[in-house]
Amino acid sequence: MPSLSEAYRAHPVHVQHKHPDLNSLQELPESYAWTHTHMEDHTSNCGVNNESVPIIDLNDPNASKMIGHACKSWGVYQVVNHGIPMRLLHDIQRVGETLFSLPSHQKHKAARSPDGISGYGLARISCFFPKLMWSEGFTIVGSPLDHFRQLWPQDYDKYCDIVMQYDETMKKLAGKLMWLMLDSLGIAKEDLKWFSSKGKFKKTCAALQLNSYPTCPDPDRAMGLAAHTDSTLLTILYQNNISGLQVHRKGSGWVTVPPLSGGLVVNVGDLLHILSNGLYPSVLHRVMVNRVQQRLSVAYLCGPPPDVEICPHAKVVGPSQPPLYKAVTWHEYLGTKAKHFNKALSTVRLCAPISGLFDVNNSDQVG
Ligand SMILES: O=C(O)CCC(=O)C(=O)O
Numbered sequence: 001m002p003s004l005s006e007a008y009r010a011h012p013v014h015v016q017h018k019h020p021d022l023n024s025l026q027e028l029p030e031s032y033a034w035t036h037t038h039m040e041d042h043t044s045n046c047g048v049n050n051e052s053v054p055i056i057d058l059n060d061p062n063a064s065k066m067i068g069h070a071c072k073s074w075g076v077y078q079v080v081n082h083g084i085p086m087r088l089l090h091d092i093q094r095v096g097e098t099l100f101s102l103p104s105h106q107k108h109k110a111a112r113s114p115d116g117i118s119g120y121g122l123a124r125i126s127c128f129f130p131k132l133m134w135s136e137g138f139t140i141v142g143s144p145l146d147h148f149r150q151l152w153p154q155d156y157d158k159y160c161d162i163v164m165q166y167d168e169t170m171k172k173l174a175g176k177l178m179w180l181m182l183d184s185l186g187i188a189k190e191d192l193k194w195f196s197s198k199g200k201f202k203k204t205c206a207a208l209q210l211n212s213y214p215t216c217p218d219p220d221r222a223m224g225l226a227a228h229t230d231s232t233l234l235t236i237l238y239q240n241n242i243s244g245l246q247v248h249r250k251g252s253g254w255v256t257v258p259p260l261s262g263g264l265v266v267n268v269g270d271l272l273h274i275l276s277n278g279l280y281p282s283v284l285h286r287v288m289v290n291r292v293q294q295r296l297s298v299a300y301l302c303g304p305p306p307d308v309e310i311c312p313h314a315k316v317v318g319p320s321q322p323p324l325y326k327a328v329t330w331h332e333y334l335g336t337k338a339k340h341f342n343k344a345l346s347t348v349r350l351c352a353p354i355s356g357l358f359d360v361n362n363s364d365q366v367g
């Protein structure tokens, strides 16, 4: 089975590797200055509506139903009472804080290689935009040991342990959330062979993405992370207590996802969009920056084994609901995404939805 690193390596995107230390800039360089045209703004009413992303208590007996509703109408929700210890959330935040506060030359020792996925660098989606994003990232697929040794020759063990523990814990939560989402679609554990191994959610692959958005001298003209959907089944995002994440909802425009103490944001990714036949749309999201406080986030990007075919599930298709997407493996889809970016979903689309049958939220403006 090809690994996730191999899948990424097979579809390199070309990201500029040398970039200035954002913390040292007093002015926004032109290369970072976005206009509304660059932002491909889908909005009319950014931030001026009262709608908010659903918050779901995982201890609620109706959690699956509520999750289903949130996925259908938003493609995103926040979870509380998810069982992840606060200590672990603080620990992973500390890893991010410590990592991004290292001197620039030190961080570059662990730079992502041009055809690799793991390591320090600009957002992989940078290459699809004419302007640079006001953020830095560190991607972890597999063990971070080699890179962490470069970053912290003395303390790497301590930070590796936290990452591995976070990864393990998130894997379990991702399993639980995935089951709840499938259940809300009427799909049982036995209905998804690759996914269930003795009733356990074992066979997934994941990447961990640490993001830092330094304070910005001209936030109105900068973009932390440009609008994108995740190429995952689902993404679990921890954000520190600084606002910045926005999700796009048809009819509402961009809606800020306020940080919730101990809460985690869950995004529907493109592969769940396909598996649900567009019933659960992958959510378009972006990150804005501010001039006062650094923002940090940690995304657990969860997908299937890279060589398993994902297609609209038999339980959600029928004579009146034809499959809208062809089968793709994650490996193939990463290739499609590397080529077509936000149009990737439409390139794997089989036919247009029958009007009125599907409440597909973002499906075609994101691809
Ligand atoms: O920083 C955030 O809130 C979002 C990060 C994100 O979308 C990603 O890493 O894919």
Ligand SMILES: [Fe+2]
Pocket (backbone or CB within 6 Å): 228, 229, 230, 235, 285
């Ligand atoms: Fe994302």
